[in-house]
Amino acid sequence: MMILRPIQQNDYAALLKIAHESGHGFTSLPLNEELLQKKIDHSVSSFAKQTSQPGDEGYLFVLEDTETGEVVGTSAIEAAVGLDDAFYHYHLSKVIHSSRTLDVYKAVDILTLCNDYTGATELCTLFLKDGYRKNCNGKLLSKARFMFIKQHEQRFAQTVIAEMRGVSDENGSSPFWQWLEEHFFSMDFPTADYLTGIGQKVFIAELMPKYPIYVNLLSKDAQAVIGKVHDNTRPAIELLKNEGFTFNGYVDIFDAGPTVEAKVDNIATIRNAKDFKVEIGEASGDTMVLLANGKLEDYRATVAALSFDERASSLILSQQIADALQLQSGDTVSATPV
Numbered sequence: 001m002m003i004l005r006p007i008q009q010n011d012y013a014a015l016l017k018i019a020h021e022s023g024h025g026f027t028s029l030p031l032n033e034e035l036l037q038k039k040i041d042h043s044v045s046s047f048a049k050q051t052s053q054p055g056d057e058g059y060l061f062v063l064e065d066t067e068t069g070e071v072v073g074t075s076a077i078e079a080a081v082g083l084d085d086a087f088y089h090y091h092l093s094k095v096i097h098s099s100r101t102l103d104v105y106k107a108v109d110i111l112t113l114c115n116d117y118t119g120a121t122e123l124c125t126l127f128l129k130d131g132y133r134k135n136c137n138g139k140l141l142s143k144a145r146f147m148f149i150k151q152h153e154q155r156f157a158q159t160v161i162a163e164m165r166g167v168s169d170e171n172g173s174s175p176f177w178q179w180l181e182e183h184f185f186s187m188d189f190p191t192a193d194y195l196t197g198i199g200q201k202v203f204i205a206e207l208m209p210k211y212p213i214y215v216n217l218l219s220k221d222a223q224a225v226i227g228k229v230h231d232n233t234r235p236a237i238e239l240l241k242n243e244g245f246t247f248n249g250y251v252d253i254f255d256a257g258p259t260v261e262a263k264v265d266n267i268a269t270i271r272n273a274k275d276f277k278v279e280i281g282e283a284s285g286d287t288m289v290l291l292a293n294g295k296l297e298d299y300r301a302t303v304a305a306l307s308f309d310e311r312a313s314s315l316i317l318s319q320q321i322a323d324a325l326q327l328q329s330g331d332t333v334s335a336t337p338v
């Protein structure tokens with residue numbers, strides 16, 4: 001069975017392996033042992049913290065294959081971004097250059113550096129190991145975060161965003177970054193990405209072009225990737241769009257990948273999930289159902305094939321599933337078909 005749970009101290013070796021596997025362009029898991037250990041510490045203390053408003057908490061989940069005990073994926077939620085250092089985006093908007101007397105009309109796109117998502121909740125760090133990109137594993141990793149947000153709403157902001165990985169090749173070179181590198185930065189994309197991943201972001205304020213950029217003055221290759229995702233990221237953005245996330249013109253400042261956004265109350269899983277009373281029994285059926293307990297430090301989520309009736313007040317789980325979710329007969333479980 002695949003079970004999602006908060007990361008623990010003894011997951012360090014597994015997290016390091018995932019940081020190796022995820023490679024460049026995966027900003028939030030940089031290959032830096034001290035930082036990875038800090039991420040675990042920070043997550044453990046975030047789950048333990050009593051709080052009624054979003055702050056600098058970071059909740060890091062892992063997906064465990066209970067048969068082997070192996071950790072095969074990660075996903076995370078930052079409660080609120082940009083509260084202790086600036087959080088940047090480029091916003092894509094339009095200006096009209098027109099002259100009635102000369103009969104010229106041109107609509108031009110511009111990119112403006114901004115901090116508009118300051119305070120938003122961010123979904124991040126979604127990674128699933130190669131052999132496990134099947135069944136409902138990706139959905140579980142991603143959607144279990146919405147169940148968690150629903151159950152602990154006061155810990156999160158009203159606006160939820162996700163920065164999608166932009167276009168780059170297997171050597172880590174990004175057409176958008178190339179243009180920036182040539183004119184402003186003189187360092188390669190993996191280096192710049194790594195520095196932001198370890199929290200050294202001062203160089204952004206120092207070196208990033210701060211005036212709006214006319215898109216038609218960028219290289220053709222750079223223009224072509226604005227708002228486009230990396231091939232590997234396609235399933236992730238599709239999933240978020242199906243949850244109700246939309247692209248509102250905000251792109252990453254380095255690779256121009258899109259950021260998508262939703263209000264908590266409009267997220268499909270959050271709207272559709274319902275609470276049921278747990279009954280233990282013979283659980284069989286063919287609806288794949290996302291299940292989560294309502295706990296904090298002992299949060300558990302999984303996907304199981306069940307017979308599911310949305311109007312019922314109780315849901316039959318096998319003993320094995322109930323145990324994995326740390327639930328007993330009579331407890332409450334949140335559920336929604338995936």
Ligand SMILES: NC(=[NH2+])NCCC[C@H](N)C(=O)O
Pocket residue numbers: 027086087088089163192193196197201252253254255
């Ligand atoms: N792909 C990147 N590393 N982009 C730079 C980080 C951008 C992010 N929004 C921040 O301000 O932290």
